Amino acid sequence: MTANSAHRKFEDFHDTARPTVAMEVDYPSGAVTGWHSHPRAQLLYAIDGVMLVDSAAGFWVVPPNRALWLVAGVRHSVRMSGAVRMRTAYIDAERLGDLPERTCVLNVSPLLRELMVEAVRVPVDYAERGRDGTLMGLLIHELRRAATLPLHLPMPEDSRLKAVCEALAEKPSDAATAQVWAERLGVAAKTIHRLFQKETGMSFAQWREQARLLFALRRIAEGARVVDIAFDCGYSSQSAFAAMFRRHFGVPPSGFRGGDAIEDTGSRRL
Template identity: 50%
Template structure:
């Protein structure tokens, strides 16, 4: 099915409902939840997904898993999606959102699934296709495109301010001073709240924010300078250290 709300199809007596949707650039889906788990795949464009626990950027031809009942907001940047709405307990992809790599086989299965009849024959060809899709989905590798957010009010505010204007030169001591706590206490608090050290979080936040800006057509040089890097080469080196590949690779189709 295409360009139809899952709310009209949620009670279909099938474990998977596949829907394809085209969005205008900049379209925002405000916070909402689904009874089913959702695999949200962007055939084109970039998606920015937000929940209370963090933010994710989903490059082209990757997907994000959104567990059942998790409130989320999605900003669509030139996106054509293929979504699977999956009955709870059908697959185990974990209780938290995560960006997933999408293999060539999974990509073709997702594209095909939206043309499968809603009441597909579960023991026929279409049922086999859906089952193979679910098997391939469980093999998908998670990608480090998540910015975990703290729950503590003042620290959360500092993190949100940083995301609006990332700066690689901001030090943990600077943040500790703003919170009126010692550096040691700050480092312990930050790791407790986010699961990452401040340096890891700062780098990951810069990388994820950079992907969203690259998708909007901004140059690496502009982004690198805005983030406080001395040169595009220095920024690209950091990017490769975090994600293993150059910035441009993440905006290209997967193999």
């Protein structure tokens, strides 16, 4: 299916009175949806492959067993890393209520995964009081229980800081300090620190570590060796990288590759 035909299909799924509808679409590796938005909230999930989602608010990495909750109206573009088997639900969040108010990555439980797989087989205009309506209702109940995960990289609006962030995201092994970046930009180091906190809600060090984490998640999901990922992220050893990874996610890189659930170590319902 081409990107244009996929978008036409998306539009068909918004034109329904049902509060929740689901569809499936597969993409080859490297495919890009292009910038678009939806009038409903979207639960974006892939059985296989990694989705790299970009928006004005930042960047998300969405590997298997995780899903991205996109609030209605958010302009975004999705790039596929590996062949992606996408299963997505469009949800009238205002009508249903008690759903995340911000875009975030969610942990997908085994039950939620099976519900998503089955939901795409449900007709758009299903009987709400029958089996199909019950299935969709259970999907929403399970979605409300899902934990949010820290897989978001906020991007700044300030042009100077944006140049720094784009460089670090492109080359996470770059060890240049805030002082070095300040000298490159012709500003004081305290300006760099102030801008990071104001524009991203993170310190310079926190943002760089988050960029490294998301880079690592993508590379792990793609099957790269952990030792290579560690060096590409700027760590001097595989053990140092593994310790950082476990501190953030509660599992080692090898556990993530095996599909272990990431612990909710610092996330919250949004």
